[in-house]
Amino acid sequence: MPTYSDLAREAFQTTVDGKPVDLFTLRNRNGMVVRITNYGAKIEQILVPDRDGALGDVVQGYDTIERAMNGQPSMGSFIGRYCGRIDRGRFTLDGVEHRTEVNAPPNTLHGGKRGSRFRVFDARQLDKSRLELSYVFQDGEEGFPGTLPVRLVYALSDDNALSISWDAVAADKMTVANFTDHTFFNLSGDAGSSILDHVATVNGARFLALSETGVPTGVMIDVAGTPQDFRTPTSFGARIGFDDPWLKLGNGYDLHYVVDKPARQFGFHARVLHPGSGRSLEVWSSEPGVQVYTGNFLEGKAPRDLGKGDTLYTKHSAFCLEPSHFPNAVNVPDFPSTVLRPGQWFSGRIEYRFGVA
Template sequence: MVTHTDLRREDFSATIDGKPVDLFTLRNGRGMVARITNYGAKIEQILVPDRDGALGDVVQGYDGIAGVMGGQASMGSFIGRYCGRIDGGRFTLDGVAHQAAVNSPPNTLHGGQRGSRFRVFDARQIDGASLELTYVFQDGEEGVPGTLPLRLVYSLGDDDALTIAWTAVAADRTTIANFTDHTFFNLSGDLGSSILDHVATIPARRYLALSDSGVPTGEMVEVAGTPHDFRAPTALGARIGADDRMLRQGHGYDLHYVTDGPAEGATGQAPVLQARFLHPASGRTLEVLSTEPGLQLYTGNFLEGKAPRDVGKGGILYTKHSGFCAEPSKFPNSVNIPSFWTSFPSTVLRPGQWTTGSIVYRFGVA
C-alpha cells in the first residue's frame, strides 16, 4: 500500500536568478525515497514504510516550485549562513561592528532576508542515492563580511538514513557560519494531522534561556522540573499547554537544547544521537544524530492553515502543530556570547578556517 502524493520533476523546473531549478530523487536499496529541490536545498519529500510496510510521506512540502516560493520559507530548507537568531542583527568581529539584514524584527533570523533558503544552489546528482549542492555566500551578502563557499552532500544509506554533510571555508575575511536543516516532520504520513501524539526523547539536561525577542541570553537552564524535560519518552503534547514563559512566548516548543553530543564538529567526527521520535499508531521512528552541540525543537507553532502559504502536497492544509522540526546546530546568537565559546565551538571563522558537520535522519519502525 502506498499513500503519498507523487511529485513531478517538471513541476519544479524553473529558472530563478538566472539559474536552473530542478527536483532530484534519491533512492536506497530498501525502497526509501528522498526528493530535494536545489532552490533553498529544500527536502520536499521522504518516503518510508510504517510497521505494516505501507510507504508514506513523512515530511511537509509543496507540489511544485510555485508552492515552494509562496510557502513557508524555512520548510525543508538548509539554513545558512547563520541559522537561528542574531540579537538585533548586530555583532562585532576583530573590533569592527557589523549589521546584518533584519528580517524578524528586531533580529536577524535564519540568514536574513535572502539567506540560503531563498537561493538557488548549483546541483550535481552524484549517483542514484546522493546529491551534491554548492553555494557561495558573497562578501557583504545580507550584511555579513567574508566569502564563504559551502558544499552539501545529501545521501541515502541502506539503513534508511538520510545524511546531510557540509563543508565551508572562510575564503578571505573573518566571517560567521552556523548551519542546520529545517525539515518539518510528521511520522504519521498524514501531513495535515497533529504531531502532538508523537513521543519525543531528547537526552539533554539544559536548554538556552531566551530574551523576550527569542534570542539566547547566555544562560543555560536545567530542564529538570520543567515542561522541557524530554530525557524520558514524552508525548510532544503532554505539557505543551503548561504555564511556562518559554512555551507562552513560542506558542509551543521553540527551544534550543544543549545536547550531550560532541563539543566540536571536527572532520571525521561521528555524529551522535540527539533526539528520537516515535509515532505510536504507525510505528515509524526517527532518530536525529549530529556533530553539532545543540538541537532546536520546534512544534510548528506558526503553521496556520492559510492559503496559499500553508497549502501543501495534495492540497493538504498545514495547520498549527502538524509538523515538528529537530534542528541540530551550534548555538543561535553565540557570535554575541563569548562564554559559549569556552566549552562549545565558536561560530566565528578566521580566513582559511574550515567548518564541517553533518545531520543524520535515521528512520525505522517500532
C-alpha cells in the first residue's frame, strides 16, 4: 500500500532573491490537504482519499526547497508570463517586434529562462482554505513588453475541489499573457508508478498541429480515427505505443486540445480515473484549450527527478492537464487572442475536482 509523509514547513523556509520563501497548507472539512510553496507558486502535495477513504498523495513534487529548485522547473508551477512555446522567441505588437529569451532553442518556453517558475511570489494566507499569491512581471522581463501584475488565489472547497483563479492587468503598455498550472498528477498515490493504466476522457475533437520544434502552426487536426481521440474513456497506455507522428514527436502524448465549449465559458476539459484506487480528477476551466502531457521526459535521474520520500520520477509516472490559451497564439491571428492593451484585464480560473468511482 503506497504511503505518504507530511511535508515539513521548515524545509521550505529560506530566502531566494532577497524574498522569503515558505510552505503553506490548505485544508478542508473532509481532511483533504494541499501544500503550496510561494517559490514558483508550486503545488508540492495534494492528499485526497481513495474509494476506501485512505488518504494518498496524488501529485509529484519535492520535500525541500533545495530539491524543488534543482528539480523539474515546471513541476507544480504556475506558468507565466506566457505558457507554452513562442515560435523563435519573436512576436509583433502594433508593428513592433519583440524578442523573448530563448530557453528551448529555437523557441521561448513557459515564459523564458526566468519565467514565473523561478520567481518568488508575495504570499498571504487568507484563511485555512485559501492562499493569495502575487507577482509583478516587469516591463522588459524576459523580453516581454509592459508591466503585468498578477494576483492568484488558491482555494480549497469542502467538496474536494481546488481552484486557481488569476487576475492580471496590462499596467502601462500593450503586452501578452497566457497562464496555466503545471501540476504533475498520479492518482494512484504512488508517485513512482506508471500512469499508463489511468483512464482519460478529453473534451476535444481537435488538437493543434505542431512544427518539428513543437510550435503550433495554426492547423487543427480532427482526432477521429487517431490515437489522440480521448472523447470516450481510454487509458493513456492503450495507444501510446502506436506508430504515430505526433506520439513520436512528443515521445508520448504532449498536445494541445481545442476544448469543445465556448472560448470564454467556464466548462469541462478532461477527466481521469485510476481504476485501482478509484480516485478521479475532473478539470474545469475558463480557458479555450488544454495541454495533455504524459510525463514523457521524466527520466528517473537525480537530482532533477528525485522527489518526495526519495522517489525517483520515471517516464510516464505522471500526467499533466494544463488549461490555457493556445501556445504561440501571439503569432497565429486565428487563435483566441492573448494580447492585452493598456488597462485591459485578464482573469481566469482552473478547477481540479477530486472524487472516487
